[in-house]
Amino acid sequence: MADLASRISNPSDTPANEAAAPAAGSGTGAEQPVDDGIQSGLIEPTYEVEVKLSDLQADTESPLGSGVSSFEELGLPKPILDGLLAMNFKKPSKIQERALPLMISDPPTNMIAQSQSGTGKTAAFVLTVLSRVDFSKPTQPQALLLAPSRELARQIQGVIQQIGQFCENLIVNAAIPGSISRETGVKASVVVGTPGTVMDLVRRRQFDVSQLKVLVIDEADNMLDQQGLGDQCIRVKGLLPKTIQILLFSATFPDKVMNYARKFAPNSNEIKLRHQELTVKGISQMYMDCPTEADKYDVLCKLYGLMTIGSSVIFVRTRGSADEIQRRMEADGHKVAVLHGAYEGANRDALLDDFRSGRSKVLITTNLLARGIDVSSVSMVINYDIPMKGAGNREPDMETYLHRIGRTGRFGRVGVSITFVFDRKSFEAMKAIADHYELDLVQLRPDDWDATEEKVQQVIKSSRAQPDYAPNVLGN
DNA sequence: AAAAAAC
Numbered sequence: 001m002a003d004l005a006s007r008i009s010n011p012s013d014t015p016a017n018e019a020a021a022p023a024a025g026s027g028t029g030a031e032q033p034v035d036d037g038i039q040s041g042l043i044e045p046t047y048e049v050e051v052k053l054s055d056l057q058a059d060t061e062s063p064l065g066s067g068v069s070s071f072e073e074l075g076l077p078k079p080i081l082d083g084l085l086a087m088n089f090k091k092p093s094k095i096q097e098r099a100l101p102l103m104i105s106d107p108p109t110n111m112i113a114q115s116q117s118g119t120g121k122t123a124a125f126v127l128t129v130l131s132r133v134d135f136s137k138p139t140q141p142q143a144l145l146l147a148p149s150r151e152l153a154r155q156i157q158g159v160i161q162q163i164g165q166f167c168e169n170l171i172v173n174a175a176i177p178g179s180i181s182r183e184t185g186v187k188a189s190v191v192v193g194t195p196g197t198v199m200d201l202v203r204r205r206q207f208d209v210s211q212l213k214v215l216v217i218d219e220a221d222n223m224l225d226q227q228g229l230g231d232q233c234i235r236v237k238g239l240l241p242k243t244i245q246i247l248l249f250s251a252t253f254p255d256k257v258m259n260y261a262r263k264f265a266p267n268s269n270e271i272k273l274r275h276q277e278l279t280v281k282g283i284s285q286m287y288m289d290c291p292t293e294a295d296k297y298d299v300l301c302k303l304y305g306l307m308t309i310g311s312s313v314i315f316v317r318t319r320g321s322a323d324e325i326q327r328r329m330e331a332d333g334h335k336v337a338v339l340h341g342a343y344e345g346a347n348r349d350a351l352l353d354d355f356r357s358g359r360s361k362v363l364i365t366t367n368l369l370a371r372g373i374d375v376s377s378v379s380m381v382i383n384y385d386i387p388m389k390g391a392g393n394r395e396p397d398m399e400t401y402l403h404r405i406g407r408t409g410r411f412g413r414v415g416v417s418i419t420f421v422f423d424r425k426s427f428e429a430m431k432a433i434a435d436h437y438e439l440d441l442v443q444l445r446p447d448d449w450d451a452t453e454e455k456v457q458q459v460i461k462s463s464r465a466q467p468d469y470a471p472n473v474l475g476n
Numbered sequence: 477a478a479a480a481a482a483c
Contacts, residue, residue, distance in 0.1 A: 148480065177482075196482040228481065318478065341480060367479050392477075 068097055071127075074104060079166035080130050084123075087162055093120035093411075095271070096127070102269045103128040108214070108245035110268035112261050114253050116280050117406025118374070118413075121249045125216045126160050128247060130167065132213050133189050138169040141208055144240070145192040145216040146233060148223055150176045150345065151352055152372040156218065157192045175201055178345045182206075195223070195232035202239050209240050219371045220248035221257040221399065224264055237264070251278065251406060252399040276438045278402055283409035283417055284459045286442040287430055288452075290422040296384060297328065299420065299446050303382070304334045306456050307362050310379030311355065313407050314364040317385040317393075322364050325384070340366045371403045378408045379460045383419035386426050386433075396429035398436050416459050418444065 068074055070091055071084055092100065095115035103111050104127070115121050129143040145160075147153040157174045164170040173179070173186050175193025180186060185206025191198070201207035217223050217233060224230050237246075246265040253261060253272065262268065279285075290296050300314070307314075316322050319340040326338045337360040339351045354360045356375050363369070367387070381404055389397035401419075408415025421427045434441050444452045 150481085194481060196480095200482055222480090226480075232481075370479090389478090 068092060068101055074100055074127075076104075076127065076131060077167075079168070080127065080163065082166040083163040084127075086165060089123060089163075093123075096120050096124045098271055099124050099269075100127060103245075103247060104131045108132070110246045110248075110265040111271075112220070112248045112253070112258075112265055112268045113271045114250060114273050115271070116273070116278055117251045117403065118280060118410030120411070121251075122156060122159050122218070122372075122374070123163065125218070125247050125249055126156070126163050129160065129190060129214055129216060130164055130170075132245070133167075133170070135167055135169045135189070137211075138171050138189055139187040140189060140211050141186055141191050142211055143190045143214045143216070144198070144209070144212050144236075145190070145218065146195055146198065146223060146236065147192065147218045148194070148226075148229060148371060149341075149368055150194060150348060151339075151369060152218065153192050153194055154349065154352075155372065155374060160190055160192065175207070176345070180206065195229060195236055198236055199232060202236070212240050212244055214245045214247065215240060216247045216249070218249050219403075220261060221250045221253050222371060224248075224260055225254075225257045234264075252402055254399060275398075275436060279437050279439060280406060280409045282412060282414045283405055284415070284442065284455075285405060285417045285419075285439055286444050286455065287419045287421055288444045288446065290420055290446055293422045295446060296420045296422060297325065300325070300382065300384060301329065301332055301334060302446075302449065303418070303452075303456075304329075304362070306453065306460070307380055307382070309457075309460050311358065311361045311375060311377040312363070312380040312382065313369065313378055313404075314362065314382040314384050315370065315387070315404050316364060316366060317388075319366055321385070322366055326364055334362070335360070336362045336364055338364050339369065341368050367400060367404075369407070370400050373407060374410060375407070376410055376413065378410075379413075379415050380456070381405050381408050381415065381417040383417065386419055386421065386429050388429060394425075396432045398433055401433050402437070414459055414462060416456050418456075 071081055071089070095113065099111060099113045102109060103124070113121065113124070125145070129145065133142050145156055147156055153174055153176050157172050160172045164172070170190070171188040172190045172192065173188035175186065175191050175197045177197055180201060185204070186201060186208070191207065198207065202209055215237065222229070223233050248261050248265050248268070288299055290299055314325070316325060319342050322338050322340050326336050329336045337351055337355060339348060343351070355363045358377060383401070383404060387397035387400035387404060389395050389400070405417035408417065419430055421430045430441070433439070442455055444455065
């Protein structure tokens with residue numbers, strides 16, 4: 001126990017790797033080391049790039065090290081460049097710079113790409129998809145993108161439509177429950193959906209997959225690993241043209257899944273990160289030492305004021321406790337929204353839209369929203385229940401932890417995560433997560449509220465200019 | 477024992 005506590009550090013301590021960084025250009029607000037790190041580009045990861053040239057590429061010029069520093073250099077069509085500009089994408093992020101030349105080159109090569117949360121993976125694969133679509137065949141499906149949840153599929157659809165807003169005749173369908181008409185079927189060049197609905201449409205012959213050129217699987221480790229989702233992805237792939245280009249993306253690729261991913265997408269180029277490189281520097285990770293489980297609820301209510309400075313997401317283990325905590329908080333006068341998979345589709349869409357627009361500011365949810373969801377106003381993530389996995393939920397879920405806290409601190413912004421621990425099991429899970437990612441966690445105590453407020457506010461209130469690669473997705 | 481995802 002004392003071991004974790006000994007890792008306590010003040011958020012204002014300057015991380016060792018920032019000491020050697022060049023001074024930030026901006027004068028105001030430069031006191032915050034968190035900002036300094038971002039402004040000097042330190043959130044950009046050190047990539048371990050391992051490029052495997054396919055046989056087809058072997059006699060062509062090596063793409064190794066051929067990163068681009070502007071979108072123009074990629075030779076993308078003018079309408080796509082205009083779309084990027086309209087979305088405030090001014091220059092490629094690290095992952096875009098590295099992955100795009102490899103993905104859009106001919107002949108098409110598979111890709112397994114890993115990059116931290118909020119670093120622009122979506123735009124990277126969306127640009128590849130748009131570069132492969134023949135817009136003269138607007139209702140012929142040419143690209144398929146799969147995501148693990150309805151919410152993420154809809155979000156990706158929105159990003160495609162935004163980046164492709166100046167592409168004439170671009171039609172994007174969402175293959176999620178209730179969105180494709182039974183009479184007409186899929187009538188689009190780009191389809192983004194969840195595996196079950198996609199399978200269903202193909203079986204009913206309402207989705208012609210014969211001309212698909214590219215398959216993207218977002219949150220690929222989750223999609224390929226899980227019983228159910230994994231099976232469905234394999235079945236979908238079995239229906240597609242054998243020569244299709246396969247792109248797998250995620251912030252996490254545990255070794256176990258990586259081996260499987262390589263079979264799913266053979267001869268891939270690979271962009272990987274070491275697990276110590278996965279954490280986003282702009283996210284101040286803290287844990288709250290609660291005496292008992294019952295105390296977690298009281299602490300949550302006390303945090304409400306801090307949660308509403310920006311927007312916040314509260315993660316719990318079950319749908320039932322999500323509903324229960326909302327009921328109690330509403331009764332105690334705190335306005336909170338709930339979103340989980342038990343709700344009906346249109347309701348889910350409306351709930352997330354409300355959160356995106358700021359009509360609701362505190363959202364309590366399950367692992368449904370752990371991955372991929374991009375709402376830039378989220379400045380705090382609460383792990384009310386620490387994520388666990390495995391038989392009997394006895395193992396800490398390293399990957400889910402990383403994805404959950406990645407709902408904040410997106411595209412160089414700052415954010416706070418607070419994980420509640422209350423007993424030996426949760427404490428040791430937190431310690432295992434800290435050791436795995438080599439985290440310096442800030443300890444918060446329920447009995448020292450002034451210190452908690454100060455530590456959290458120090459991060460959240462450090463307003464600063466957005467970096468020039470921060471996109472403006474979906475009107476956030 | 478969870479969450480998600482199909483009719």
